[in-house]
Amino acid sequence: MSIYVEILVRAPVDALWAHTQTPALHERWDLRFSQIDYVPRIGDGAAQRFRYATRIGFGLEVRGEGDTTGQRGLPDGSSTSALKFASDAPLSIIREGSGYWKYIPTRDGVRFLTRYDYRTRFGAAGALFDLIFRPLIGWATAWSFDRLRLWLEEHVDPGLAVRQALIHLVARASLAAVFAYQGIVPKLIARHTDEISMLRSAGVPAALTRGALDALGILELAFAAALLVAWSRAWPAWLCLVSMPIATTVVALHSPAFFDAAFNPFSLNVCVAALAAVDLLVLRGVPSAARCFRQPAPEKP
DSSP, X not given: OOEEEEEEEOSOHHHHHHHHHSHHHHHHHOTTOSEEEEOOOSSTTSOEEXXXXXXXXXXXXXXXXXXXXXXXXXXXXXXXXXXXXXXXXXXXXEEEXXXXXXXXXXXXXXXXXXXXXXXXXXXXXXXXXXXXXXXHHHHHHHHHHHHHHHHHXXXXXXXXXXXXHHHHHHHHXXXXXXXXXXXXXXXXXXXXXXXXXXXXXXXXXXXXXXXXXXHHHHHHHHHHHHXXXXXXXXXXXXXXXXXXXXXXXXXXXXXXXXXXXXXXXXHHHHHHXXXXXXXXXXXXXXXXXXXXXXXXXXXXX
16 A cells, blocks of 8 residues: 655745755655765756665665656646655665655645555565554654654754654653553552542542542543643643642642652652643644645545
């Protein structure tokens, strides 16, 4: 099944063309390539040959080559670029492939889309591995398209976008880990006496304490899951930021003795609020594959 990715870029079509057809610019935003070089043309009508490299970690990289042809200003106002690519690298699962980019101007911006497919090597083992690799490279394409959109629309440098994505990863994953731990260990497993004491001090009857503790633990687990599921959404971080001062105030009013402990609600809640604030500060400049369409729009009858 071919890979399809589409995104709306609110930028001049000439700028989009330049950032996708100039190797020095292309390799800056496309996660799939670490280096792209054009080979000098042989004749005016020849396709543009290129070489590419992709780092796969541990000092290793995969190299390949291909050719591309482009057409600007087609009768419907669009532009297109077709390409073929292949790799003889023994570590490359991709043997050869082909695809195209299309640039379709609209009133709202430029519909930038790609569709491509490839053949794998390594026989049945390669086909099996492709069940994992194909979704990953599709995600990388979509993530890269949004990285390009941020560069052109918001002037977020591609290098900065990666840094902000890493900050978002650390902040969001840490928040999820804190809420999951607080829900599982002190509430659902240990049923810590401090948790029970705070509930009793807040006015929860003794007969309902166990049920209330279970409910709070499940709620925190659910919120940890929401932080991960709504990975690119701002509302979980806003909920953390707003709820932490409220939770701290409630404990201060009903159980002030806990603020003297070495590990206390004040320091924990401040750290959670700080992580949420950091997450919100970088979130706008973080690329997201979810902003792309992964299937073409159905044709109108």
